[in-house]
Amino acid sequence: MIILFAVYYFTRNSKLYSVNSNNNKSDTKAESKVLVKSLKTKVVGVTFNSAFDPDVSRQEIIKDFVSLKTPIYLKPHIYEGEPANYVVLSRKGMDIGNLKAELSKELATKYKDCTYEVEITALTGDDERTVGCNILLNIYKSA
Secondary structure, three states, X not given: OHHHHHHHHHHHOOOOEEEEOOOOEEEOOOOOEEEEEEEEEEOEOOOOEOOOOOOOEHHHHHHHXXXXXXXXXXXXXXXXXXXXXXXXXXXXXXXXXXXXXXXXXXXXXXXXXOEEEEEEEEEEOOOXXXXXXXXXXXXXXXX
């Protein structure tokens, strides 16, 4: 009986979320959205250690935890006084790199009131070489 109640409660209250430029969650069921821009880009900084855990290599994170189905999101931050975005694994909370500086600046200025959805489109390299990650970034505004 308790299990049935829990399933009902969490199913009834489940919502779809996307992350906006302020890293706030917005209820996408309650508001409609319009695709403003869609672009493919590479994750940069993949050869450095994680910003969240300097003892962990982003290369190892990508090799061990990333697949085409791995959910990711953008985490805005400031780097040397400029807008920047970490690319973060949703379930693990580990960063695999950054967006390019120019793109982060564009998101912070031109698309500051928009929401973003990102997905992994390709993994590059192999165990013998440096691995990388290509992503698709969709930018939405409220309708």
